Amino acid sequence: MKKTTAKKATGVVKKPAATRASTRMSREEVREMFTRLRELNPHPKTELEYSSPFELLVAVALSAQATDVGVNKATRKLFPVANTAQAILALGEEGLKRYIATIGLxxxxxxxxxxxxxxxxxxxxxEVPADRAALEALPGVGRKTANVVLNTAFGQPTMAVDTHIFRVGNRTGLAPGKDVRAVEDGLLKVIPDEFLLDAHHWLILHGRYVCKARKPDCPQCVIRDLCHFRDKTVA
Structure with missing residues (x-):
């Protein structure tokens, strides 16, 4: 999960022309898309390692400009020592830096x-509040981070749009939009309710491992025939 700075995300991401779909997916195609993604992975999960809402909040906050793998390496050392707000405060800023120095920013x-x-x-x-406004009021927590915590820790049907989901939303024709908020709103509108809770995870994993930025793996894509991307790869 990447952001350009450790500050709150502005929600503005330019849409490269090469990722645009020719048309929007139909309701039937959207339902079939998520039916297949669910069949492929019935219980999708975040790749960030955590055991409490607080650990998840910290992990997501650390993931800006970093990979989940890199964050997990750091938190495997940090969380056994300090995995509560009180314990991290006791470490202090300099003490915390020693555990996360391998992470960007x-x-x-x-x-x-x-x-x-x-x-x-x-x-x-x-405790971590299960409330968007309260979460977004925390330093370093923007809408995307709040959405991840609300969805993954508290089971709310939110949609955290990162670069992967932004790309998939535009490239497939699922929910085209000029910025992340437009894509988020579009996804919440078109995805059937029965899929909303897990949709964030399905889309981010699909974007990370199949619908990749430079060369999407279209031949191995389970939704290839549903996708409206004009420039599908053949090998």
Missing amino acids: FNAKAKNVIAACAILVEKYGG
């Missing part, structure tokens, strides 16, 4: 995580 991220922990302790007893 770690200085800014450490500052934001410490500041967020202070608010969580002061206002919520160290």
Whole structure:
């Protein structure tokens, strides 16, 4: 999950012409798409490692400009030592940096995580609130991070649009949009309710491993015949 800075995301992502679909997918195609993705992976999960809403919040905050693999390597050392807001506050900013120094933008991220922990302790007893406004008020937490936490930790049918989902939404014709908010709103509108809770995970995994940016693996794609992308690869 990547962002250009450790600050809150602006929600503006330009749509490259090469990723545009020729037309939008029909309702029938959308339903069939998610039926196939569900059959392929009935219980999709985030690749970030966590065991509590707080651990997930920290992991997602650290994932800006970093890979899930890189974040997991850092949190495997951090969380056994400090996996609550109180414990990370006790580490302090410099102490936290020692655990996350391998992650991009770690200085800014450490500052934001410490500041967020202070608010969580002061206002919520160290617990992560299941509320969008409260989450987005935390330093370093934007709409995308809030959506991930609300969906993955609290089971809310939100849609966190990262670069992978933005690409898939536009390339397939599922939910074309000029920015991430437009794609998010489009996805929430067209995806049938029965698929919404897991849709975020299916789409991000599809974008990460199949519908890749430089060369999508169209020959191995389970929704190849449904996708409206004009320039499908053949090998």
